[in-house]
Amino acid sequence: MDAMLSTALFLLTLVNLFAGKGSAEKAEALFVFGDSYADTGNHDPYDQAVNQAWRRPNGLIWPGYPAGRISSGKIQTDFWADILGISSPIAYELLRSHDCNVNASKIKQGVNFAVGGSGIFRAFGFKTVPEQVQQFKKLIAAGSGFDSPKLSRSVVLVSVAGNDYAALSSSQSGSIEGLVDLVKPVVSGILEVVKDLYETGLRNFVVSNIAALGCGAEIGKTSCDPKYDGVINLHTKLLIDGVHHLRSNLKGSSIIITDLDSAFNYIFRNSEQHGFVDMFFPCCAAPDDAKSCAEVDEKGRALYEVCDNVDAKFFWDFGHPTERGWLELMALYSYGADVAEEDRKLSFVQGAENIIEWIQSLGFLAHNISPQSAFAIL
Numbered sequence: 001m002d003a004m005l006s007t008a009l010f011l012l013t014l015v016n017l018f019a020g021k022g023s024a025e026k027a028e029a030l031f032v033f034g035d036s037y038a039d040t041g042n043h044d045p046y047d048q049a050v051n052q053a054w055r056r057p058n059g060l061i062w063p064g065y066p067a068g069r070i071s072s073g074k075i076q077t078d079f080w081a082d083i084l085g086i087s088s089p090i091a092y093e094l095l096r097s098h099d100c101n102v103n104a105s106k107i108k109q110g111v112n113f114a115v116g117g118s119g120i121f122r123a124f125g126f127k128t129v130p131e132q133v134q135q136f137k138k139l140i141a142a143g144s145g146f147d148s149p150k151l152s153r154s155v156v157l158v159s160v161a162g163n164d165y166a167a168l169s170s171s172q173s174g175s176i177e178g179l180v181d182l183v184k185p186v187v188s189g190i191l192e193v194v195k196d197l198y199e200t201g202l203r204n205f206v207v208s209n210i211a212a213l214g215c216g217a218e219i220g221k222t223s224c225d226p227k228y229d230g231v232i233n234l235h236t237k238l239l240i241d242g243v244h245h246l247r248s249n250l251k252g253s254s255i256i257i258t259d260l261d262s263a264f265n266y267i268f269r270n271s272e273q274h275g276f277v278d279m280f281f282p283c284c285a286a287p288d289d290a291k292s293c294a295e296v297d298e299k300g301r302a303l304y305e306v307c308d309n310v311d312a313k314f315f316w317d318f319g320h321p322t323e324r325g326w327l328e329l330m331a332l333y334s335y336g337a338d339v340a341e342e343d344r345k346l347s348f349v350q351g352a353e354n355i356i357e358w359i360q361s362l363g364f365l366a367h368n369i370s371p372q373s374a375f376a377i378l
Contacts, residue, residue: 027084027364028150029110030077031202033132033193034159036116036320037211037260038077041068041091043116053116055294057284057306061323068094070116072283072310073323077112079330080157080206083359085367086110092135100144107144110154111136120160120189123167129160130189133196140200151201152252155359160190161260162210165231169213179231187238191246198250204362205255206355207243210235212264217315221280224268232261240350247351256351256358263332263348267314267325270337274328276314283313283322293317330369 032038036053045054045068052058052070059066062073068091069075081088089110095103113132117124127135140146146154164186165179194205213232214225236259243255271279284293284306291303293316307313314325321329333355336345352358359366 024360024363024365025153026086027153027155027204027359027362029108029146029154030081030084030086030089030157031110031136031154031197032077032080032089032112032114032157032159033129033136033197034114034157034208035118035129035161035163036070036114037075037161037208038112038114038157038159039068039070039091039116039118040075040077040088040112040114042093042112042114043068044093050116052292052294055296056302057304058294060306061310070320071316071323071326075321075323075326076159076330077114077157079326079369080155081109082369083330083334083355083367084155085365088112092132092139098135098139098142100139100142104145107139111139114159117163119163119167120186120193121164123163129158129193130196133193136197137200146201148201152203153364154202154204155362155364156197156202156205157208158190158193158205159208160186160210161208162213165210165213165228176227176231179228180234183231183234183238187235187242190239191242194243194246194255195250198246198253203253205253207239207255207257209239209257209259209261212261212268215264215268215280217280217282217285217318219281219285223280224265236261243351254358254362256349256355258333258355259348259350260329263329266332266337266346266348267328271314274314275312275324277312279314281313282315282317283307283310284317327369334369 043050043053045051053068054066056066058070060072078088086109089112090106092111092113097103113135115127117126118129120129122128168178168182212224213228243257247255267274268279284304286292286304293304295303297303310322311324313322316322332348336347336354338345347353349355356366
């Protein structure tokens with residue numbers, strides 16, 4: 001009897017195991033809101049004042065030509081789509097029409113509303129993240145086919161990496177005290193964005209922490225500037241507290257925070273381990289500090305220089321990671337980092353062990369990331 005019972009239990013376990021695996025499905029879609037760390041083409045490619053992402057050498061590694069991203073190739077949006085096993089969502093401004101009935105096939109796996117230079121407020125004069133949410137609402141209301149069940153089985157990426165602080169810091173009136181005063185309204189704005197999107201039927205949110213503000217690329221720089229640490233720490237604390245409150249009050253929601261600041265700093269401290277050299281020297285830069293990557297003169301001649309080994313560089317330009325940089329950041333989110341001589345891993349996600357386990361906990365399939373996988377619609 002014991003042997004028969006053991007066999008039955010073993011078979012039942014196998015059935016449950018395969019049933020569990022069989023129940024996992026792809027996420028319905030990926031919706032993206034935020035800034036240049038997530039933008040895949042929402043600036044006008046024909047406007048010389050804003051079309052840097054559409055100019056060479058952006059896209060040098062992938063897809064081989066400029067594709068609306070400020071990077072040598074793929075950025076976090078593309079890697080998120082790879083992990084979910086879906087196409088990288090089309091940029092809102094690349095839709096020929098903003099009528100869902102016309103664009104039904106193009107938006108089937110989501111839409112990217114993120115705009116380079118954006119923030120909670122009009123940091124650099126571009127469409128704000130709350131305004132991007134209004135675009136989403138209008139598109140969905142137009143008859144997209146995204147009913148409540150589909151929206152609840154989608155994933156949302158919100159990237160607010162620090163443009164609000166950068167804009168104030170670059171102004172003459174900027175000061176550390178002013179930046180500290182800005183933290184609460186910025187974080188409150190992020191939380192309001194999540195609540196607003198939740199009301200539309202979306203349930204699964206990835207909210208990015210801000211980048212390491214004192215660690216941007218700069219020729220001759222050898223370490224991060226600690227003067228912004230207080231701003232980053234306060235932003236992180238208020239964001240974690242606010243998201244914790246949202247989890248308790250938004251029924252059925254699942255919200256995680258990807259700790260961009262910690263991931264940046266981990267790579268900076270372990271640059272050789274990750275294969276990077278001259279961490280703070282960008283791959284694409286101009287000998288003249290007044291110029292930037294992708295700038296040309298009146299005759300179309302490049303005013304920038306590109307490094308020989310792009311994969312050995314974390315920064316593409318003075319503020320954005322290379323494709324390899326994004327790959328390493330997403331790997332930390334996906335798998336954590338081993339702690340030397342200890343049987344544990346560092347996590348760079350708040351609210352889950354890592355993003356792979358979080359996706360699986362939602363009942364979705366999760367794929368390993370790879371620089372070769374490319375689902376993006378270009």
